[in-house]
Amino acid sequence: MNLESLHSLLPQILLALGSTAILLGGAWVRNRRLWLIVGALVAVVAALVAAFVDPARIDILGMYSATAYARFCTVLWCLTVAATLLISCRYVDLFRFGGGEYASLMLFAAAGMSLLSSATSFVGLFLGLEVLTLALYVLIAFRQGDSRGAEAGMKYLVFGAVATAFLAFGIALIYAATGTFNLEAAAAGLQTEEGLRPLGLAGWALLLVAIGFKISLVPFHLWTPDVYQGAPAPVSGLLATAAKGAVLAAFLPLLVMTGEGVADIRNVLWLLAIATMLVGTFAALPQTNIKRMLAYSSVVHMGYLLIALIVAGDEGSRALLFYMVVYTLATFGAFGIVTTFADENGEIQEYDDLRGLATLHPRRSAMLSVFLLSLTGIPPLAGFFAKFGLFQAAFRGGYAELAVVGVIASIISVYYYLRPIIALYSPEPAVVCREVAAQSETLVLVGCAAIILFLGVYPAPLLTLVGLVIP
Amino acid sequence: MIATLMFYLLGAVALGATVMAIIQRNPVYSVIYLVKSIFSLALIFYLLGAPMIAALQIIVYAGAIMVLFLFVIMMLEVTPTNAATRTAPGWFHWGPVLLLALTLVALTLMLIGLDPVSSEGVPRWHASPRDFGYTLFKEYALAVKIISFQLSFAAVGAFHVGMTERRRARQEDAS
Amino acid sequence: MDILLILILLLPLAGGVINACFGSRMPQPVPVFIACGAVIGSFLACLGSLTLAAGDGYRLVLFTWLKSGNFQADIGLLYDPLAAIMTLMVTGVASLIHLYAAGYMEDEPDQVRFFALLNLFVFAMLTIVLADNLLLLFLGWEGVGFCSYGLIGFWYRKTENADAGRKAFIVTRIGDLFFAVALLWLFALFGTISIEGINAQVSGLEVTTVTMISLLLLFGACGKSAQVPLMSWLADAMAGPTPVSALIHAATMVTAGVYLLCRMFPLVSLSSTAMAAIALVGIVTALYAATCALAQNEIKRVLAYSTMSQVGYMFLAVGLGSVSAAMFHLLTHAFFKALLFMTAGCLINLAGHENDIRRMGGMRQRSPLVFWLFLAGLLCLAGAPLTSGFFSKDLILATAFAHGDPFHLGLYGLGVMVAGLTSFYCFRLAYLVFAGDFRGDELPHEPSALMLWPLYPLAILGLTAGLLNLPHLFSGGSWLSGWLGRTQDVLHLSISIEYLLIGTAIAVFVLGWLLAALRYRKYSERQPSLVGEFLLNGWRVDDLFDLLLVRPFKKIGRFCSQGVEAGLIEGVLNGAARGCTDLGMRLRGLADGKVSAYLQGLVWGFVLIVGWFLLRALV
């Protein structure tokens, strides 16, 4: 633990210290908005540091790395968390979220995510994941006295704990087989002529369960809609985007490093991808609650991302990262809109309650439409190029069948994405929701929508960037 | 030789205690059985050359975590009567689940069995507390720090979640 | 001169368009003036440009209508003797009819529409006549159909009228299809659709092809000319105002088919089979219509069937190879039939808007003038000696006789028989309308002077038009045949045979008169016999068509819309949608809210993964 390592870990340190500081400060100054803003600032600063301060060294104590890829992810999650904080301004007042804890836990989660996606050893991976999960346990059940929040927290806790156990046992098995926690070395140690060693396979099976839970792959997805529905909308947004993205981001190098042994895992992933895409899609069809729908949609999108993971290589990684960014923007935005529609009675979740909101809130409705259409993958929104890159990668990698299943899923997805939009624009209003969005909310959402539109027209910058950072 | 025998003995005890812990209807008994299992595991750890871990196992697990469990159980007065499921008795679910667990065990064991790890000729090894501490605070210093953060935030989280309405309201008033 | 030629077409078009667009904004008599002026102007232009037509005719191209690849259709006029005579007749008769209509429609609030359509109709008819290519001819051809649709259904408030218009449009359009196919085929063969071009190139064609194309043209002509089997629309078309009946169904539209066949005569005449078919269609129609006319109760329907029958004669003439006979009959028929219809209009007014001859009678007392005019028309129609109808009909029959072979002699025999029938129903009509006392109870509605005035020239023309092509027996020079350049149509029969033929014709005429006089001089109410009923309904052809065409069409339509569209396609789609939703409901049911169930799902997933890996490791 020397200065150089600390220097390389600067963003994460900033996040951790910032969260502690806010926690302490929150005990004295009970001003909710202040701490949210401070938290967002800290996150942004961390992101800037990660983006522009060259790390002293790449390898940090054999546990983490400061590669371009890791820093890119750090920036991404930091910004997401900052956005989440900004979007919660009105929300925290509305539901009287305690002063500093909320912001502090968010930052802590950001630290966890950033550690997670820069992990180079199983120990680092495990720690990052636990930091993230722990923060989320609390955040999901953050709204006091809300029985749904409590239920969601309980469900996430049970699953999280079981997943932790699976992860631990998987890591233990792999360690037993190879004698190292380093991802690369472990992968090499598991490799034999014919593929992975059986012990490695057993370990991987356990790891897959844990990861599958975290990014909600079918059949480990069942908790997802309940938790998303019960959690506060901003937290759901974070859960659906950064929390999943971080795990995927950690998973990508893991898979890349596994080398040829990946062939064995690929089959399982192939199966999981197809099951995830289809089951998620069909289950989303009859939903009438926008948060649940978005939950199932996130399941489906994880299936799409699995395609990129399976393809791997440069093409796959690029497609994955691009898709992840675009998906994050859109999903986050959608949850953000749900956040802004919340009032004292709770959040507006049912489609029936959305009816006719467009006449009252044309801008937010338009933005929600943009987000949902981007998720559908309709040009000229970023979602199109994301899917385009994905399918193209799938074709190049020789997984045309996955692309076809993906296409089928996106066709069906039209139905459930369009339902809330039509509800929004229907001429006869259901309930009168007169909540005016706070400035910070508008700022963040307009930003998301603008980026989605921009990337939909001109995705080249992000594509180039992503091409630079792939592991 | 004795160590080997001890291992099997302790393993059997651990398994037995665990089974007992699982099937107890009263959580208090479960916890007690679990402590028994943890003790046997700690001994096994010792036999495997990990005295520090064995000690910590007893201190942390048995001493802290299990006590915490007990504390909560006592606090909530979770007795067999009111902890029992409202619907069918626990046994009702056991059939399919046991089948599942057995399949799982069988599958995993078969997988493990396919990959024989030749442990013959590996000498007994003993990690001294000194080595342990040295590695922990040298190589894994970062992990230690993260864990300390983690624990403090766990405290914060637990505090937040566990806070009663009344107390929260009082806090709100204060601000 | 070109401008005159263009004016022939342009004036009615302009009149129609101006009336259609601005007529309703003009003060009342102006549209009528415009309409009448346009047609009369057209007639004058026609007279003025007549010299152009002599000899081989004159060709004028205005602009290119359609040009694509090697296909080219111009807006071009071909003004040759045939077209000229036809143009003259159309514009002339139309002028008179317009004037008559101005009187007839005086009280009609929606005059503008009427006159606009009437003008357009004349324009369309002139387009048929003057077109130098088949596509332009087709334009007129269809235009005539549309205008007749609008005019027949002019009194649209009564659904029957509108339906009659629709029937006319659709039935004639069936014929148009054949024409269209012939057009396509001709283009495919010759690479041109110019009438002259085609007629110049036909000689090299195979006979079968010619036969096929000619038959297609024949069918096309049948539609417009109401010949068997596409004849059923004409009788219903009487639903329109009387001037319309006069214009469309006497003088112009129905003659379009005859004109087309004459136009394409160089092509058609190459195939003897086609010629025989044309003749046969003609005679069958003549016979059919004559029998139907025997039993009709409405004055205009009688006239309508008589038109059909007379047009049948014209077809017969074409089939016999005598263009001039056909054109001769066409002309004379135009005059006296227009006269008849318009007088019938007067009669209907006089009878108090009563159509049914059973409720007329004694009309002579109501207006002797109309009686004489109507009688003049009837005499022409019946072929009374020395009237124009007599000469033109005689020429056709004589031509048939002159061929000499059994087939044509048979045609002649049937023709004579039809002449007898014609005479019979003409006098039946005359007796029922004029003899005895008035049987209706409506007050007369005196025809205005404007309605009567145009009748005189027509009556005179009807009675004297025979002079146009007077055979040499009557020391005539067959002027029409000469004008048309068809000297081969002039018959050179021996005097005795000519006298024999004339004698037969006169005898048949008298026989028909006598029989009619015997039966109808005294009116008596009687139940129609079965045969009468059958004839009254036009041999129940409508029912046959209904059974053969309309009902299957509707049935298939129902099958398509209910069976295929709503049942199959929508069914499959809805089924798929429901399948998806059901699957969705089932999958969503997996998440039943219970943690235990969720955990089991997790473990099942784990088992599957491990199982799969085990399989991989074992194999």
Add this chain to the structure above:
Amino acid sequence: MIVPMEHLLILATLLFALGLGCVLVRRNLIMILIGVEIMINSAGLVLVGASAFWQQVDGQIMVLILMAITAAEVAIGLALVVYLHQQKKSIDVGIFDEMRG
């Protein structure tokens, strides 16, 4: 090594399966958490065994990390248990099915 590695793995696997069984079968939230503890214990067993097998301390340190993490998790988990109990007066996970579908 005092015992073959396989035996150790078998013992651990059995423990893991027992823990998992506990998680699956019991509906008492506390018992579920206890089941998770058993599972994590079994992971620790493997790690210690592997540590002995490879003669490295790393595995043991991982066990320590596991313990700490478990402690944190249990702290939050039990706080949640208390919170849930406050709300519904029960810690039976089966009755928390307000959200479904």
Add this chain to the structure above:
Amino acid sequence: MTAIMATDFPLLSLLLFTPLAGALMCLVIGAANGTNARWVALITAGIVFVLSLVLCLLQTPAAGWLLYEDYSWIENFGIRYTLGLDGLSSVLILLTAFLQVLAVLVSWRQNHAPAIFFALLLILETAAIGVLLALDLILFYLFWELMLIPMFFLIGVWGYKRRFYAAVKFFLFTLIGSLCLLLAVISLYLLHGEQTGVYTFALEALKQTELSGTQELIFFLCFMAAFVVKVPLFPFHSWLPDAHAEGPAAGSVDLAGLLLKTGVYGMIRFAFPLFPVAAQKTMPILAVLALVGLFYAAWVAFQQIDIKRIVAYSSISHMGFVILGLAAWNQTAWEGSVLLMVNHAVTTAGLFAVVAMIEQRTGTRALDQLGGMWKSHPNMSAFFLLFCMASLGLPGLANFAGEILILIGVFTVKPLWAIIAVVGILFSAVYTLRLVQGTLWGSSCEPHDKQDLVPREWLVLIPLAVLVVLLGCYPQPVLELLREPVSSLLMSGGLP
């Protein structure tokens, strides 16, 4: 690729993005006041119309692109921003721009969120123009899909009772087709990249790709899936009647006038030249489907009660005619097809406009409740009659010119097809006359609004009526424009 008119000014982009800018203006200016939005939309549409008219007049009958723009865009995927304007596209763009002006006028009284409504109309215009200009497959696809969104909203938000059903059906149908297209485009791109090492989506480059017979067939079918659904060809037409019946008037005008046309354009510009062999091999199938559709739609139209649905099915029937012309694969037929497309757009737009007016005045679209409109609304009825006559193919009016060219072209290749198609003309007469009969003639229904045409409606109908007559009597200018593009497209496809 050289352009005839060498100009550095990006005229095409200007043309393309003017409506988009107008849409933004609509949203900004019109948010508070609906009238502003209407005027912005009208003015924008007018500007685009004038622009496209100018471009049309600039066209020379020479081969090649009049204007051509090519910029680097997304290098990572080899996607370029390539636009090209030739006679074919300029004719269709002019049509689009023209109809868009009318669509704005038709929906002038739209009161539910007018700003968004008109913005969507303008976005739709951009998309349609983009489709007609794009020469890069992904650019094309982008605009192709972009057409969906505004149309979806127009139907789904401003439609009638079953609007969600209709909108989703429309969206799903077209999306299924276009995703097939996307997959094929991607595979073609990869194949081309593997063969030449150059990864590009440029149409010209992709034409050079060497394909095996099966590959070509599969790609072709995927391409056609998108286009055939849009056209729509039997049996993929099921979305159209619903979309028309449930959509607002402007939606129907655009649907019939713009969207359907892009399908045929896609075939001519992309599917046939890219896969000529497969195209020619499958032509008979296409022709058979076209013919079946021609009659089938006519029969179904004959059974409809809703007048809007009758017009919708008549669209399907006419588009069958268009496709039949394409299947003939020769100059005359193709020119006829494009001409018929233009004419049909004008005619059908007129029909939908009048139907909307009828519905506005009577409150119903059911044939059995209507009748005798001529009595109360003679002017409107006259226009309706005119459009109906054009629709049933009366010579001298718009549709006939195209139909006869198609028939002539088809007859020289396959006489039987032409003969069958001729019968189709009769069928169109049958159902169209039923439509006229039920609305204009007969005893009068009691319309609650006795007002005949108002000035705005005159403004909509007169241009359409003039065009209907003009295109029927003198379609030569359009045909001149089409000659070169069509012949070069035919050449690149290889004449059989």
